Amino acid sequence: MFDIFCTKRFLEVKISIQDKIGQAQDENEVEDWKKTVLPTAYSEDLPRPLTPGCCVRLKGFVQPTCSRFAVNLRCGKQSDSDIALHVNPRLSQRYVVRNSLIGHRWGVEETTCISKLNLARNKPFEIDILATESMFFVSINGKHVCGFVYRVPLAKVKNIQVVGLVKISGVEYTTLNSYPQSSPNIEPYTVPVIEDLQIPTETLEVPLIAKLPVGLLQGWQLEVHGKVKILPSSFFINLQEGIQMWPHPTVHLHLNPRFNTTNVGKYMFVRNAWTNGDWGQEERCPGVHFSPGSAFVVAIRRSNDHYAVWVDGKLAGEFKYRTDANKVNALYIQGDVTIKAVCIRTKATDACFTKKQKQISL
Template sequence: MAVFAYLLLSVGNEFFDVANVFIRSGGSLAECRDYWQCKRRDQLFRYYIDRYYNTRSEEAEAMSSESLDSCDFAYQDSPTSPSSRSLDKSSATETVYTLEGITEVSPGLSFVISGSILLTCERFSINFMLKNSDLALHFNPRLPQNYIVRNCRVKGVWGKEEVASPLSFNLHRGKQFKIQILVTDEEFLMCVNGRHFNAFKHRLPYKKICTLEVKGDVKDVLVEQVYVECYPDIALDNIQQISKDAFRLEDKSDSNCKIMPYTGQLLESFTNGKSLHIRGRVKLLPHSFYVNLQTNHFWWPHSNVLFHLNPRFGSVGGKHVICRNSWINGKWEREERSENLTDFMPGKLFHLKIACSDMSYQVYLNEMLIAEFIFRGDPRFVKSVYIQGDIKVFDVVLESAY
């Protein structure tokens, strides 16, 4: 009787489909139930696709698979969808803030967008719009995936989206957020919760931006627009100064590592006889990392990088390419590189020392010299240290020989 009661839940051809599954499975009610659930799920999916195309055909034609922000619909509105599937969240397409009185857009204009992320947040977006509704920038954090999409939209057609970033995702449900987006002559620069995140090259004329809108699962949104002379305005780590006699390497766990990317400021000039010590651990699947000795910490205007150290890990053994270069007056100089056997190994601790002599930077790894770089600028102008890549950093200290 239980079998017939279960089969009677189906109607028409579905009765014979379930009966066929029941016979082929040797009388398994579990397989019948799984088949029925899959079939209803497929029907529900087709219902929404049909509903979406019928009600929003113009947007659907313009939509690409690369930017799904415009098709984030909640299916609890369907009269056939089960209540257990309803989502307690707002629509990701709902506009929660609009700024139309945008100051004349030119390089140096900074937008600071702040607010609160809903506990049920799936995604939200910040859009810089032109008069014809084209999007010069679509900034779209997606919390379940832990990445941020950047894209543009021209005449309803989405461009190629960008998702890669060296910065770990730092937006969380139920928390406050603060996002700074700076317009420069070549690109948008983005700072998320006090850390430079990435850049997006202009694909549309930024001077034609007239509206900023915020959509999705956020609230209490505020937008400030102001011209700035430098970017970003972030808190810096003061690099500790120690004497040679006091220098000790202490064991630390991975839980005590610095926030990456790391930006620290030197309180004393990096001159002859001083050494910068970096202690850390190589990640398990490393590609590369780099250390910049810079004149300041700004991304805009771009600081001069007097020494760029960039170890690139080989695929076999302990042989790695060590690249050295400098960025001066808006361009990279001649690159120097060498291929050496080093102690850089996946998952292993390392002690990196950059010593300043009277004419060069000398790089030591675990007390062994692995590279040298002749000065291309006065080392006294080094004020900031920037570290990024596939390592964890525990300590950054400046040792004086005196």
């Protein structure tokens, strides 16, 4: 969900850095790509225009000598056609590059991914590319990896091309009702409900999507034990309806600490909600509750008309309900954190803030 919830501030900073590099980088990138002649593994016109909900699913095999390959959604089948989406897994560097080629010029390269690249040489793979209302979502082997906001109108996409040392065994065109597709091998974590002080500890993979089996009832407390990474940009914790990324779920509570590492100390703690198809008015306060490299315990307590958010034993803010809190059934965490434990207590308590309990986050 990084692509849904990432802040405009992050994108603006990234784009401004790229702009400083200038036109020369664009030209060099095109030349580098031309010099690296990868064999065409697959090329085919799309059977129908892409619309929101359409998914292109590729199945194939990574050959032993493959270092990178690319999937291109093109505006034609000519060699100089614009590329609306260029998905370029680089196995040696362990990340996925996204870009577009418009008028023979590459745009701003995007490399940030929310999941580790789970591709390996001499192994089969499956890649899903979903078209939504505003962007592409890309999953690899059942895990959402990244997104890419449209730079070319979706209706212009006519052709799919795969280049590199891979073998394509099949391409499917389907329509999805939700994304990502559930897999029997990837079950969402279920947040345990506890009544004692014992906290179930295990390192949980981030991004974390978790089910709340009975929601978060009035008087209950949801705890998140974690640690901020050394050089963070931001992270967020969502209480929401549904575990899907698309269609966009209703987010009842969005907690988003933002860090500005160029001006150390100027952090912001944002609270918001996504209802009726859009974000509401942000509620902001200085983000003094979280520090890079430090452990934290967040406790979200449900009251009769609001959520009370506590961080390390201090009240960090309250958030009035903007929609029916009884419909919350999922927790989503993403960003620059590690998570050691999440749990629900049937009674609010400050015991989780003690030094002994907090040590599980280290």
